[in-house]
Amino acid sequence: MNEFLQQSSYLAVAVSLVSYGIGSWLKKRFKTGLLNPLLVSIVCTILFLFGTGISYDTYNEGAKFLTWLLTPATVSLxxxxxxxxxxxxxxxxxxxxxxxxxxxxxxxxxxxxxxxxxxxxxxxxxxxxxxxxxxxxxxxxxxxxxxxxxxxxxxxxxxxxxxxxxxxxxxxxxxxxxxxxxxxxxxxxxxxxxxxxxxxxxxxxxxxxxxxxxxxxxxxxxxxxxxxxx
Incomplete structure (x- = not known):
């Protein structure tokens, strides 16, 4: 299982989206700015990487698919x-x-x-x-x-x-x-x-x-x- 996590190209995307989804749910549930979805997703991602022993480089390699969307998302503003x-x-x-x-x-x-x-x-x-x-x-x-x-x-x-x-x-x-x-x-x-x-x-x-x-x-x-x- 750990080998699968290490080699999955879309692991970072899945972890990032799920973590952000958790953050969004928590903010709507408790209605407080302290539970900012981005902040919650950062904490969740860090805990996941520590818990599974996955390196940042491995995570970052998969996260590039989301990173590519940063510029067009900014332009769309x-x-x-x-x-x-x-x-x-x-x-x-x-x-x-x-x-x-x-x-x-x-x-x-x-x-x-x-x-x-x-x-x-x-x-x-x-x-x-x-x-x-x-x-x-x-x-x-x-x-x-x-x-x-x-x-x-x-x-x-x-x-x-x-x-x-x-x-x-x-x-x-x-x-x-x-x-x-x-x-x-x-x-x-x-x-x-x-x-x-x-x-x-x-x-x-x-x-x-x-x-x-x-x-x-x-x-x-x-x-x-x-x-x-x-």
Missing amino acids: AIPLYEQWELLKNNAKAVMAGITAGVITSLLTVLLLSMALGLSHEEYVTLLPKSITTAIGMGVSEELGGYVTITVAVIVITGVIGNILGEFICKLFRIKEPISKGLALGTASHAIGTAKAMEIGEIEGAMSSLSIAVAGILTVLFATIFAGLL
Whole structure:
């Protein structure tokens, strides 16, 4: 049985989908953001790999079938944006200013914390793309000389935290404007945050979708500048 698990090409796909399904069921059952489906699926997958003794390389070889879907899934987020195109045109300046401010704040926060904690240059640039989608963040980290594997983990953690706490933070600071909430979630926590934005409303989802693409481009531009500051 163990040999079958080790050699199955679709094991990772099955484990990932079942784990996510469990996470989705738990969230609907208990109605709490702490039981985020992605977070639950990560924990379940790790426990499964530990329990069966399957290596990460074996799992990753099968998971590539899901990884291939990452880019088209990200691109498909343009659909809700298209549906809110008029709203975007009427608020273009505010939208661009908001996303730019979010990107600079993210990079500046990483810089200040890295200086305070005494991180090396490699560790610092590894964290710079934390708030953009994995498809772009991996390339940025590799180009700047960071640890790509750690970058992926940090991006996922950032997204999960944004998904769990994003709506609460908006309520805490009394942010009620749908456009503002969407921009904040998308800029700070990429696609995972956008999933939460879509749950909140159509406008939030559309603005968050836009933020993923624009924030990714701006991070690519600004990260090169910030990389030279430490």
